[in-house]
Each structure stands twice: as structure tokens, then as C-alpha cells.
Amino acid sequence: MARLLAVLLVLICSSSAYAVQSFSTVDSDSKEEVEKRAMSLIEGDLTNKLPIKGQSFRIDENVEEITLLFFREPGSKPLVLIKPDGSKWYDTRYPAEKVTWYTDPNFDIIRIKEPQPGPWQAAGRIDEENKALVISDIRFEAEPLPSPLFQYEELKVEGKLYNGDEVVKTSRFRQTVLLDVLFVSTNNSDFDNFGSNPSRVAQFEDDGRGHDERAGDGIFTGFFNLDVVPGEWMATYEMTTPLYQRVFESGPVEVKPLPVEFNVIQSESVDDNHQLVVRVNEDWIDPQSLVINGETSFPNGEVRKFTVSQIESFPHSVEIANLAFGKHLIDLDIFATSVGGREFEARIDDFSFIAKEPPPPEPTAAELAQRQQIELERQREQARLEREAKQKQAMTNLIIIVVVNIVLIALALVGLWWFKFRRKKVAVENDEAEAEKPEKSGKK
CATH class of the missing domain: 2.60.40.10 (Immunoglobulins)
Known part of the structure; x- marks a missing residue:
């Protein structure tokens, strides 16, 4: 939170009693005189700043809280505070229960509760114009x-x-x-x-x-x-x-609510423009005083400006070019005078609408007849294809049936042949066996 500032000492004291004195102030001053001196600083429009004796200042015994604001030379290190007893506080080492220390590249601001009375010193490269002032309310x-x-x-x-x-x-x-x-x-x-x-x-x-x-x-x-x-x-x-x-x-x-209302009527044809409709609430503003500056950003990247003034009647329409489909953004600056005579201005920078492609026009009688003819031809072609598909399927089914029957007949013939062949073979084997029996009995 760096700021280019002069050296200041800010003292915030309790409402019961507080005072600040320069190092040269006599210790025997009464409490009332010290408070009077402090209050005179407040009443002196802050031009009567309390000077610091070198880099020293004195805190009165009645001060309950003090805030010190020191402005250093640019780039210098944080200050060191030297207490009346000679001990030192640094921006990284101080009693946290009593001290709040904020350091910045250009200044130090330190708040101390119940500071030790007596002469204090600030060691560091403090600006030459180091001053002190009392902050009241x-x-x-x-x-x-x-x-x-x-x-x-x-x-x-x-x-x-x-x-x-x-x-x-x-x-x-x-x-x-x-x-x-x-x-x-x-x-x-x-x-x-x-x-x-x-x-x-x-x-x-x-x-x-x-x-x-x-x-x-x-x-x-x-x-x-x-x-x-x-x-x-x-x-x-x-x-x-x-x-x-x-x-x-x-x-x-x-x-x-803003007494000026905006609505958009979108074109139903690519050849016509959109309409920005303006209405006013005459209970709150003088309609003749209305001035509008607008800027339209189109979906194609183009930007156009418009101005409307001296409107004779409401609602009033402003043409918005129909350049492209998509989102349109309109920034509006409104200037008007209230019925009480107060001039005011308003700004709307998020007004938008989306232009959609209009539906195609209704077909003519000739187009309808042509579409019906095309549809009829399509249906006829579809019926022909379906008939051909059915005929083809029927032929396929017939072929399958014939083939299956041929296969079955062939299998039956093969089975019959095998049965006869097997039967004949068995008969031959039996005949041969019968013929061998007499031969064996003759040998005996």
C-alpha cells in the first residue's frame, strides 16, 4: 500500500486524557495545559503540526494509545524505535500483545498500547519534513x-x-x-x-x-x-x-427501476431490420428530455453507433441493422431530466438479444403441387421396390424349398441304395457259408 507521503506522527489518544509534547516541552506542564495544547492542534485545521526535535518526540504519561506514522526516504529500511529506557523495537521484533506494526516501502505505521512515558527516538532514514499531528474524530x-x-x-x-x-x-x-x-x-x-x-x-x-x-x-x-x-x-x-x-x-x-425501458422486436425476414423499442415512464421523467447514445456490436464483428433525441412520441423504434444471425450486444447511455427537474444519466452495458434465422416462407400452390407429385412418385417407387423385394424373397424361398427337397430325395435314394447293397452283401455271405459246409463234411 505504498504511497508518496511526507513524514507524519499520528497520535490517537483515549477520550479521557491524552497529550503530546515536543522533546523540548517542560515536564512540569499541567495535564490541563497539555490537553489544551493537543486540542489546539485539532482546531488548527491540521496546518499547525507538532514538529519533532530531530528524530525525537515525547509521549506524555496520560497517553493510553498512540499511533506513529513515519514516512521514510524511498527504498530505505524500516525504522527502529528506541524507548525511553534505551531498549529497541524492530519491525520484526516487538511485543505483539501491545504493538501493531505495519511496514511499507515508503512508511512505517506503529500502534502502541500504554506506551512508556518519556522521550522516544526513531532511528532510520526519515524524510526531512517529518511532522506530528493529532488525529481526533x-x-x-x-x-x-x-x-x-x-x-x-x-x-x-x-x-x-x-x-x-x-x-x-x-x-x-x-x-x-x-x-x-x-x-x-x-x-x-x-x-x-x-x-x-x-x-x-x-x-x-x-x-x-x-x-x-x-x-x-x-x-x-x-x-x-x-x-x-x-x-x-x-x-x-x-x-x-x-x-x-x-x-x-x-x-x-x-x-x-430505470424509467426508460428497452425491448427488441426481431425481424421475421432477412430483408428487414430489427427494431429497438423505447418506452418511458412519464411519471418519473420528462419524455422530451430523453437522449440515448447507443453502440451495437454485431455477431459478424461489426460495430455501429446511433443517437436518438427529441423523441416526439412513445413507444419509439430504433432500427438495428439485420447483418447476421447470433448474439447482438448494445451499450446504452441514457440522459434525461426527472419530473422534479434533476438531470441524470444512466448506462446499460449488458443489453443483448439473439437474432435467429427466420423460418422459410410458406410454399405456393405450384410448389405444393410439385411436392405432392414428388411425394406420389416417391410412394410409387417405394411400392415398386417393395413388390420387387417380395418377389425376390418368394423366389428365394422357392429355391430353398426345391434345394431342400432335392437334398432330401438324394439322401433317401442313397439310404435305399445302401440298404439294398447291405442286404445283398449279407445274402452273398450267407450263400458262401452254406457252400463251404458240404466240402468240410466230405473230407471227413
């Missing part, structure tokens, strides 16, 4: 937000940082502070944003960039982008420093 006050606000509205809001009742005019001190703006739902069930998460809508800067007019003039500028759900919100300002955070609330405020 640091707070941030912004301009009141208008009512009502509108969804998607963008508005510039200015604010100032206060120390007590005085505006902080030390630019280097302001650079240590971050200021964010959140919209937090009031969780009122009567509104659509009931239960919505907090939304960060802006950050305040005093750097002369963006919408901030001049750097370091003490006026912080925030540019709100209200991309939130319509409903009741609490504007919450968060002030953050390296060691603490404070929150300031303003509101509640009501965010109304």
Missing part, C-alpha cells in the same frame, strides 16, 4: 444523494475528509486513506432488494483523474454506478487506513 462527509435514484444511474458525488470539525487539508495525509462506497440492503421485505448482497458502487479519489477535477484540493470525488436491484439501500462509506477501518452510513435511499 476522523470522518468522511459526502454530498447528500438525490432522491429517488434510478437503477443503472451514474452520478458524480463529492465529499470531504474531516478531522474533528476541520477539513483535512494535508494532501499527503489524505493519500493514506481509501474511501469505498457500498450499498447495503436494508432488508425491508417491502422492496425487491430484500436479502440482496452488498454492492460496491464507487470509490472516492482526490487524484485529479477520472471525474475528480483537481488533485489534492481536499475534495474527494466518487462516480457512482448503480447497477443494483431496485429497492431500499443504505449508502455505506468505508474509510480504510493500514491499521484501522471506519464506516459511515447515509440513508436509507431508494433506487427506483
